[in-house]
Amino acid sequence: MRLRSEAPSSIVQAPADASAGSAPVSRSAGEAGRQAALDAYDVLDTAPEQAFDDIVRLAATVCGTPGALISLIDRDRQWFKARLGVDVVQTPRDEAICDHAIRIPERLLEVPDVRADRRFSRICLEVDGWPLRFYAGMPLRSPDGHALGTICVLDAVPRELSEVQRDGLQVLARQTQHLLELRRYANEQRRLLAEREAFTLRLEEARADLQRRNEQLEHRAHHDQLTGLMNRVGLAQLRQRPEAIARLTGAPYSLMLIDVDHFKQVNDRHGHLLGDRALQAVADAVAATVRSSDIAVRYGGEEILVVLPETRLAGAVEVGERIRDRVMHSGLPFALTVSIGVAAGEPGELWADQVFDRADQALYRAKAGGRNRVVADDTPLLG
Numbered sequence: 001m002r003l004r005s006e007a008p009s010s011i012v013q014a015p016a017d018a019s020a021g022s023a024p025v026s027r028s029a030g031e032a033g034r035q036a037a038l039d040a041y042d043v044l045d046t047a048p049e050q051a052f053d054d055i056v057r058l059a060a061t062v063c064g065t066p067g068a069l070i071s072l073i074d075r076d077r078q079w080f081k082a083r084l085g086v087d088v089v090q091t092p093r094d095e096a097i098c099d100h101a102i103r104i105p106e107r108l109l110e111v112p113d114v115r116a117d118r119r120f121s122r123i124c125l126e127v128d129g130w131p132l133r134f135y136a137g138m139p140l141r142s143p144d145g146h147a148l149g150t151i152c153v154l155d156a157v158p159r160e161l162s163e164v165q166r167d168g169l170q171v172l173a174r175q176t177q178h179l180l181e182l183r184r185y186a187n188e189q190r191r192l193l194a195e196r197e198a199f200t201l202r203l204e205e206a207r208a209d210l211q212r213r214n215e216q217l218e219h220r221a222h223h224d225q226l227t228g229l230m231n232r233v234g235l236a237q238l239r240q241r242p243e244a245i246a247r248l249t250g251a252p253y254s255l256m257l258i259d260v261d262h263f264k265q266v267n268d269r270h271g272h273l274l275g276d277r278a279l280q281a282v283a284d285a286v287a288a289t290v291r292s293s294d295i296a297v298r299y300g301g302e303e304i305l306v307v308l309p310e311t312r313l314a315g316a317v318e319v320g321e322r323i324r325d326r327v328m329h330s331g332l333p334f335a336l337t338v339s340i341g342v343a344a345g346e347p348g349e350l351w352a353d354q355v356f357d358r359a360d361q362a363l364y365r366a367k368a369g370g371r372n373r374v375v376a377d378d379t380p381l382l383g
């Protein structure tokens with residue numbers, strides 16, 4: 001057996017009467033840094049992990065002890081990441097031999113007989129149900145030298161480790177440190193990934209918000225604020241899209257021009273505010289009558305153009321009559337009527353040209369004929 005005086009410099013053997021009457025655990029000045037280093041691993045109170053469990057089993061096997069621990073020294077306790085032969089998951093820090101071991105972080109602390117050492121009189125840890133008598137613990141350190149805890153072996157009988165066993169325990173301490181580092185690295189990766197995902201989410205939200213605002217802006221640019229109908233800018237843009245034109249005029253279609261009757265009088269008699277309400281009522285009557293595939297445009301001050309794809313003249317006149325009727329019953333505090341001119345177009349015939357003119361002529365005739373009526377274009381089609 002090695003004499004105490006022959007113990008290698010890396011090993012601290014605690015003499016039985018060493019530190020007799022020593023003060024309770026004193027927390028060094030570097031304690032805050034040490035605690036911060038431990039906290040950075042985010043390992044306290046985590047579930048058991050096979051890799052750490054394997055290391056304590058190996059430590060017990062190498063050292064021939066019934067107990068082994070990976071103990072981490074937290075603020076006021078030691079908490080066991082892995083344990084063999086010990087029933088409790090933690091003990092108060094001032095009952096932890098490991099807390100003494102970490103005070104010389106680079107050395108193994110070996111206590112051949114715990115009961116004979118007055119420093120550890122308060123220790124009531126049990127190994128396999130028996131009071132602890134032997135302890136050997138190698139501190140675990142972070143890469144920057146902070147002692148986090150120990151890997152230690154425990155026995156219920158006084159004894160000493162062989163040189164090979166001490167060496168083995170030191171090797172296992174290094175392996176545990178690597179494992180802790182790997183764990184921290186994986187945690188960091190997860191944190192970074194979560195951060196990136198959160199950033200991507202925020203970016204997508206910002207992008208969606210921007211798109212929403214753009215769409216709102218575009219909608220505002222292409223629609224009339226008062227009536228909500230498309231405006232002439234929207235119509236001009238629509239006419240630049242061949243696929244939209246093809247959809248509107250690819251089959252026989254109709255154009256309708258709606259004009260509010262005596263609107264100047266409405267404004268003059270009831271004021272512009274009610275005049276605006278009257279325009280809104282007409283727009284609402286149009287919107288409530290036409291199909292979603294029809295296009296209604298506030299074409300002039302009190303003039304609305306409706307493009308009715310796949311609709312022949314008779315059908316368009318019917319739609320016009322419904323609009324006229326709705327306007328008459330729009331519930332305004334004065335009478336309101338509209339005149340409507342309708343013209344039909346053949347595929348490929350653009351409304352801006354002849355069809356529009358014919359609808360305009362029909363509207364003129366509706367006005368001239370006494371207003372509040374729908375007039376269909378009766379011009380014979382050319383060619």
Ligand SMILES: Nc1nc2c(ncn2[C@@H]2O[C@H](COP(=O)(O)OP(=O)(O)OP(=O)(O)O)[C@@H](O)[C@H]2O)c(=O)[nH]1
Pocket residue numbers: 226259260261262263264265267271272273274275276279300301302367371
């Ligand atoms: N309140 C209001 N009035 C408008 C708006 N846009 C145009 N007007 C008015 O609409 C009136 C149109 O009058 P006119 O073109 O003379 O036609 P009208 O009085 O409707 O007569 P007829 O069309 O012949 O039945 C004008 O007084 C314009 O000031 C608007 O957005 N709000």
